[in-house]
Amino acid sequence: MEVQINDVDLLTITPAVTIDYDAENDWICVTWTGNHSKESALVFTKEIEAALRKENCRKILNINENFYLSWQEAPVWAIKNWFPRLFILGCTSFAWVLSPRFSSGPVFTEVFKTQTPFLQAMVFTDEETASAWLNEN
Structure with missing residues (x-):
């Protein structure tokens, strides 16, 4: 079900993930919530790809502030x-906002620095800094 609120089109709404298109910023915003396994993460990456195809934009803001994942x-x-x-x-451009509960933050930062x-792709600890970076790229 797609719903539009202001300049945001809500493309996927589940208790685990919300995917929307922010027309003002021209990016897909993905907000992860709760505990995810490798399997659930892979299912939702397909949803994110579908949103990117639908909206034909170049940027993703991936928010993991309320996200738990044991897939190292x-x-x-x-x-x-x-x-x-x-x-x-x-x-x-891909901005990844880490969960403060995520113990592998340094691993993400190092891997993204050397292998993208x-x-x-950049790793951030807050949505505001990530959004500013996306707007510059």
């Missing part, structure tokens, strides 16, 4: 498998 290989998987697909769909050949 997630950053490496994202760079090797998911980011190339996002790039093919036209994504050039397909698109610009």
Whole structure:
């Protein structure tokens, strides 16, 4: 079900993930909530890809502030498998806002710094800084 509020189109609304298109900023905003496994994360990455195709934009704001994931290989998987697909769909900038509960923040930061050949990806600790970075890129 798609709903529009102001300049935001809500594309996917579930208790686990909300995906919307922010027309003012021209990006997909993904807000993760709760505990996720590798399997659930993979299901929702397909939803994010569908949103990117539908809206034909170049940027993703990925908010994980209320997110729990025990899948330690997630950053490496994202760079090797998911980011190339996002790039093919036209994504050039990806801002990843880490959960304060996420113990692998330094791992994400280091992996993204050294291994993002397909698109610009940065890790942030707050949504405001991530949004500012996306607006500059």
